[in-house]
Amino acid sequence: MWLALGSNLGDRAGYLHAARDAMPGRGITVVRASQVKETDPVGIRHQPEFLNQVLEVETLLEPRPLLDTIKSIERDLGRTARERWGPREIDIDILRYDGRTVDEPGLHIPHPELGNRPFLLDLLAEIEAR
Secondary structure, eight states: OEEEEEEOSSSHHHHHHHHHHHSGGGTEEEEEEOOOEEEOOSSSOSSOOEEEEEEEEEESOOHHHHHHHHHHHHHHTTOOOOSTTOOOSOEEEEEESTTOOEEETTEEESOTTGGGOHHHHHHHHHHHTO
16 A cells, blocks of 8 residues: 655654654554655645655555544644645645555545656655665
8 A cells, every 4th residue: 555645834854754653553554665755736836845755554444444544643743624735734645555446535546646746656666666
């Protein structure tokens, strides 16, 4: 399974680190992590640059409980609801889940924007090449 982390407010690196640290206590094991890459915002352009990272993870959680868990981590780290594609303290997305396709309200796997974010594909390729 593959997760994407992103942050463009406050201590961006600190938010990525805190998100990774919160996962093992929630049933998510980080297997490998890509480098952290600074990227331009997508969608709303007039906002700070993002730090992004892709994680390969293992979990026994099914897709919906995994989504609920990562959204809980975001809330616990102080993510504030704002406009779509706007600035955020921390964002955690499910990119892929063991080759499965999920199309439910609020949950789409593989992530529908994956192809529109070349930096995520680069970070995925970096991990897969190891």
